[in-house]
Amino acid sequence: MLHLDEVSKKFGGLPALDRVCFSVPRGRVTALIGPNGAGKSTLINCVTGVLEPTSGSIRFAAQQLVGRPPHAIARLGIARTFQNLKLFPRLSVLDNVLTGLTCEAGRSLTMAMLRLPYLRHRERQLKLRALEALDRFGLADKARLPVAVLAYGDKKRVELARACVAEPQLVLLDEPVAGLNADETAAIGEQLKRLRGAGQTLLLVEHDMELVMGIADQVVVLDSGRCIARGTPDEVRSNPLVLEAYLGQMEATA
Amino acid sequence: MTAKEKILYFIYLHRTGLTVTGLTLALVLFPLFEDNPYTLGLTNLIAIYVIIVVGLNLFIGYAGQISLGHAAFFGLGAYGSAIATVTFGLPAWPAMAGVALLVALVALLVGVPTLRLSGHYLAMATLGGNIVVHTVMLQWDQVTGGPSGFPGIPFLSIGGFVFDDEVRLHYLLWSFALLALLLALNLVRSGVGRGLAALAGDETAAAALGVDTRRAKIKVFVLSAVFASIAGSLFAHCYSFISPDSFDIFASTDLAIMVVVGGMGSIWGSLIGAGLLTLLPEWIDVFENYKDLVHGLVLVLILMFLPRGLMTGLYEMIRNRWVLKGQKNAAS
Incomplete structure (x- = not known):
């Protein structure tokens, strides 16, 4: 339903997204994960028209999204939530x-x-x-x-x-449980599961691994703007590149 | 539900309609109790300001923009009607509509480039626009009469009924003011109005909900200019004399202060803002001489302590406290 093809975004020469390719299938939950600064928010902003990609194409149900203003993209049936609430x-x-x-x-x-x-x-x-x-x-x-x-x-x-x-048609969720306690996280998780059960297509950006692994049909891993892995939660969990991106970071911070 | 609860619920459900009805009734009866022409002159002036402030409040409080130049549209309406009826001898009512259309066009032409700006820049641009219009009114003697003003503007009439005394003008002007209030109330209670409220709250969020933010701002700007133009036309026909002084940048800042005192995004507040700022100089003599100083002080104090405006700020503060207290009581 949503297809990203070679999407790149540079900020003054620095690549925030580097030729990212993936698809969000209809009626499924796709999770986008990655360490801080991996480019997850930049990607959401490119899809919703807040930012314009430097190159590449983003198609939604046969419509090119690149170059369209945010309100036009919203009117196509793409809704979103914000990382820092915008109520x-x-x-x-x-x-x-x-x-x-x-x-x-x-x-x-x-x-x-x-x-x-x-x-x-x-x-x-x-x-x-x-x-x-x-x-x-x-x-x-x-x-x-x-x-x-x-x-x-x-x-x-x-x-x-x-x-x-x-x-x-598509809901983009930018860290829906960030800053919530365990009970509240569980409650939101229940609601997301119910949405998924109703056939709602979701693109979920999240840090909470437990939540992601519990509801995602497909996981896409970004690291330093590149898409380093893609697959079912189990495949991604055992992918050495992913382990390195996360564990390597942990070692560095330890 | 008990009978009392039913009545309260009915009042809550129809609060807007009931307030409008109550206000209409009070305004219809007002001249029966108050026949002092001086007082009526003041309330008539309030009616004219209410029309402008309602429009400006939509622009400031709903579209979330700032204009320090609305007296220019007010002036264009007034001079437009004066020139059309006196110089060209056109009938007053069609002239009023035609002038409003022209002003809408001017607002569109001005709005398209300037509304790309925001904050201070927009304030400066609108202020600059007002200075241009004011200077033209002062300098273009042959057409506007220059600094000595434009006399001899005819009264409005319907059939043979001429609006020439304060009581008649009361009914005319307040009909227009009520109409402006009603139209604005309808707008803010619609989906379009919610889109505008969203725009004032957060532009990115509004765009993500499908609001064409640039277009919406221009639309509301043009709408508010039309309201100001009609108020200007009424002003000209009501006093039969106009001069550039009524339309300078201090008039514009007064209009903005009326919006802020009434509360941004509060349509009813427009009534209070226009009323208070018109009446205060009458009540307090010191105000007369230091008007601009006091108005500036009022503006700064309100923006410091109640950034959403006096009425809206107080209302929201009280409402939020009340709700929180209710929640605490329910919890304990």
């Missing part, structure tokens, strides 16, 4: 999730100002869908609260709900 603290939980349905809410200022009956009807339907999503992510009782007062774990779940509410 709207002054909006309520419900409204935050509703922003995930912006693509379907209409774009005309004039129509919105006139509040025509068809828009009111659509608005009601969007609200129902948002409430449904909140229910799925266990946030139903917090719908009316301003996001600012939520605990960190709840905020992470709100962002997950916002990314999934529109049932996008």
